[in-house]
Amino acid sequence: MADLQEMGQKAAAVKFVLQKMNTEDKNRGLLAAAERLVERAEVILSANEEDMKAARNHGMNQGLQDRLKLTADRIGDMAEGLRQIAALPDCIGEVMEQFVRPNGLEISKIRVPMGVIGIIYEARPNVTADAFGLCFKTGNAVILKGGSDALESNKAIVNVIREALEECGIPGDVLQLIADTDRKVTIEFMKCKEYVDLLIPRGSGGLIRSVVENSTIPVIETGTGNCHVYVDKDADLDMAAQIIYNAKIQRIGVCNACESLVIHREIREAFLPMLKRALDSHQVELRGDEGVREILPNCIPATEEDYGREYLDYILSLKTVDTVEEAIAHINRYNTKHSECIVTENQETAEQFLNEVDAACVYWNASTRFTDGFEFGFGAEIGISTQKLHARGPMGLKELTSYKYMIRGKGQVRA
């Protein structure tokens, strides 16, 4: 456990260096790291091969092996990611508000780094470079705890980046990796409140739950997405079919994919057969309530549990409603507050849905797949928050910052 203390102290020490670092120096560090990743690709690939060998021996499944595997191209993508972060504007130092009080005090609210950010993630080595880049650009020191199966890859990536930074005169300790794979150390890390200002878990629901339950450090939950599309009675049905097809099929394993269709009773007959034809092309399994099964008799009956599930698979649950109010109530009951959509040509109905559905992102006539930092134009993304504190929805660079008040006086005292 002594190691974590030491890492915390080192991070706390460099955060003061980072706070003072100008944009040019930060960008120079990012570009040097990018260049070095490509130059030293062989070292990283051979470390990754060690991880891959162990993974094959342990019988890791193909999907996870694919996430773990690095190639020269993937290392090139990591480097490109860092270059893109370098090209983004620096928000640190921004004057967010400024006002003068009647007693003459001048109060400025200034954007500052969080300080030290901890990131706990699974065996995806590309996250290592990405998380570093986003934290570093926003002046934060970062302590990473990646999945144990990627340890050798992560060590190699972190060493290469630190080396590049040190050559630019930037202390390598702005980026530290917890190399101990003991779960107890990870739990202990979640309690390093003295040194770490923010903890972000990235990964499965189980990982996120463990962090929420154990952490004493403030957490941003980047959660699961049980996303709905509601097809209203006034919907353009062709548009509805295209949106659902896109939200369900375009990438099935992601948190902003559509998992459930809510449909107005009046348009069942016209819409459901049309939707089924579109989804049949990908053998999407439909699980519906009675109202749906009256139209699609072969549809599997949906259970209560189906409505609460994030399938991440070629499965869609379906629910019939009689009013938009019923649709909103159903969604507010089962959703994970991620992304929800209404398809309708009726503005009044749309505005009611936009206002009353409780979710980070509520769409009118567009696919839920747009919930993404890049699609929102943030130029980067550290995750999608499903909590309401601090940040909600796609989180870019600004969401990794805090603020401070600077108050300038002329000797004012309080009466």
Added chain:
Amino acid sequence: MADLQEMGQKAAAVKFVLQKMNTEDKNRGLLAAAERLVERAEVILSANEEDMKAARNHGMNQGLQDRLKLTADRIGDMAEGLRQIAALPDCIGEVMEQFVRPNGLEISKIRVPMGVIGIIYEARPNVTADAFGLCFKTGNAVILKGGSDALESNKAIVNVIREALEECGIPGDVLQLIADTDRKVTIEFMKCKEYVDLLIPRGSGGLIRSVVENSTIPVIETGTGNCHVYVDKDADLDMAAQIIYNAKIQRIGVCNACESLVIHREIREAFLPMLKRALDSHQVELRGDEGVREILPNCIPATEEDYGREYLDYILSLKTVDTVEEAIAHINRYNTKHSECIVTENQETAEQFLNEVDAACVYWNASTRFTDGFEFGFGAEIGISTQKLHARGPMGLKELTSYKYMIRGKGQVRA
């Protein structure tokens, strides 16, 4: 434990009513509650007398008894507080940002309530009305857990407010009180993540620590204040003495009071005797390092522990430094990131201090006592945050809100 589930469900149900409530209706509720508190003062006072009787029997100390005690005047102040909150602008629904993406998606970032807020506090019944008012104005349902010693008073206040709301057609469940004094229930409450979006502890360091350690709900820490004043070599010494006198003496038991003086070695001889004369009027005990004791030989030696203490008493620790860098390092090591001040006529030194000291509020030539929602012009205050996530420094109404993205399209799907 079943009760908490039920309370959570009720709060979650009314939050949808609250989200839709317009400003006029919220203000009508606040004014009705204010009026009813005054009308029903007798009922509240007699409940309070029960609490006071028990407190005297248990030998509660005078300071705590004073916080617990209600009078007709104090109830009048509670009512006035609610009226002031009614008079403040309503920030819910505010368009915080709005932009159009190249694909035509119109994205609006809209201020919304948090949802359900939990507040855990000590035996100060005035907090009950105040916390209700701030949460209600921002469209949040609130579940209160006050100190057990104030239970009868809190029950009476909550009943009166709920009654007034119900008569305005507002569901009383927007305000609920946990009446079970078992500590286990409080701990269980901190884990009601399914229903509660934000938990705010208000009170002693021990209370706050317990919430941080046990809560799975996102927390805003309203922490302790070990605040410093640094008197630079270029300080106006009269101004410095006035600021320290105010920050130390004006109210000693508060988190933004000055607990420690950092002084540049060059001005010790001129300043310390002058400061001592000012503070002697209140018998302030000085605890200094060698550099101070060379000038004030009777000063008690300061220990390491002194520099980390929030005295909340007529005691001041003193530390000598040779440079502003040393002052900044000392403060960043011992402070609680609350409020810090430099007194200097040198703008360059001041800007360095403002930038490099890590605290919610950093002052140049003004008393730390201004860290306060009212003094900042927020018109209200739920507490002073010492964490960096979500809110930092004085928290007014806006800090009790979240946001959501509304995205309006014309059938866009992701490529």
